[in-house]
Amino acid sequence: MAVRSALIVDDDPVLRELFSVVLENDGLTGAEFAGDGNEAQERLAANPEIGFVTLDLNMPSCDGIGFLRHASRLGYRGKIILISGEPPEIRESAARLAHMLGLNCVAILGKPVDFQQVTKLLAVPEPEAKRTERSPIDLKAVRVALDKGRMHAAYQPRLDIQCNRLAGAEALARIRDAAGNLLNTEVAIGLAEEHGLISEITWKMVDLICRDLMEFKREMEPGFRLSFNISNAVLGDDSFVERLIERIHSFGHSPQSFILEITETALPSDKSIALEQLTRARLNRFGIAVDDFGTGQSNIAQMRQYPFTELKIDKSFLLAAERDRFARAAIEAGAALGREQGLLVVAEGVETLNGLEIARNAGVNEGQGYLFAKPLPAQEFILRAREIQSGEAAFLTESVA
Ligand code: C2E
Ligand code: CA
Ligand code: CA
DSSP states (O other): OOOOOEEEEOSOHHHHHHHHHHHHHTTOOOOEEESSHHHHHHHHHHOTTOOEEEEESOOSSSOHHHHHHHHHHTTOOSEEEEEOOSOHHHHHHHHHHHHHTTOEEEEEEOSSOOHHHHHHHHHOOOOOOOOOOOOSSOHHHHHHHHHTTOEEEEEEEEEETTTTEEEEEEEEEEEBOTTSOBOOHHHHHHHHHHTTOHHHHHHHHHHHHHHHHHHHHHHSOTTOEEEEEOOHHHHTSTTHHHHHHHHHHHTTOOGGGEEEEEOGGGSOSOHHHHHHHHHHHHHTTOEEEEEEETSSSSOHHHHHHTTOOEEEEOHHHHHHHTTOHHHHHHHHHHHHHHHHTTOEEEEEOOOSHHHHHHHHHTTOOEEESTTTOOOEEHHHHHHHHHHHHTTOSGGGTOOOO
């Protein structure tokens, strides 16, 4: 459906004029214009029905980033086209920020502006759902590995970065071939999800982590929690949480020791089942995390619908943050949103001391990443946990260069 109204935000009067001519030629009259973020906020607040916004990122006084936050608070659902003369990696992280804020960013264009592309974008209907890609590891390899019991859990520590305490770990599935080589986790899990094996993997993981947690409890300080990943098919089973609680109890654990990590794509199409499952999980004191926040897999709109307790900012932000101010802005925005919603905020991808500092300054509560440890088999994880708990781990004594 063609868009009927527009807001053009740019500090360059020539560009605003060009836009007005192009839009009128396209049959769109009555467009509104703003010269900076503040003015744009006022216009959008006065007229939230505006169908699309073209937004220049670099403007004096209030830039495009400030405007994005404001549009998100207003719950703006129209199309947004970002326009910027910055290098591609900066443009991409600005687009991710828009997704993180739950906004419908349809494109990010460079300068000089290609007006033909703009008019094409305005005519495009909503995008189709993402398709999964084919992968080189075949399904048989995963099937055989499961049958032969060639799966274990690897653990990656999570630290309270405000006081350098070990808070818990994320459990990640590891699947091996006959020679003992690890299969690529992302690919193997993707195949398992596509071909109905993910439920089996999840239940095997539950047994593995319950067993390992018995040993961890002897070593770790009280309050240590394990998080693990939950997929679509699993959450769509309306007896999942009930059975999970039974299983956990049978090992002598309580749900309080576990966090379920969920992405938007993991939420079943039947929203009532997801809500029932997650509400039951909360009632029983499981933690529930929005995983990969900011990738478009998860956003603020769904965060409000479900009883989440924490938000995990995707690793791509921290990985880009040292050289990219938009990625830093996105981390700050994510942390602020999480706090506003009363959620614990976790940053993934802490690889360096600088990254740690950025997360800490943004007010992130917990961090996870290679700086602390790669995902490790249970016994190695225990050794690393001892180093962290005793204050011997190198990152605890080093400072930013
Ligand atoms: P995820 O949940 O986002 O897991 C975090 C991934 O980031 C892990 O990849 C981990 O090794 C990697 N990572 C952690 N710290 C850093 C860092 O500092 N830098 C960088 N560059 N990467 C870091 P992994 O283990 O390959 O897992 C990939 C994905 O597979 C996971 O992403 C998760 O979505 C899925 N997955 C793994 N285990 C399970 C499982 O048991 N069940 C389900 N449903 N999914 C699983
Ligand atoms: Ca995860
Ligand atoms: Ca993640």
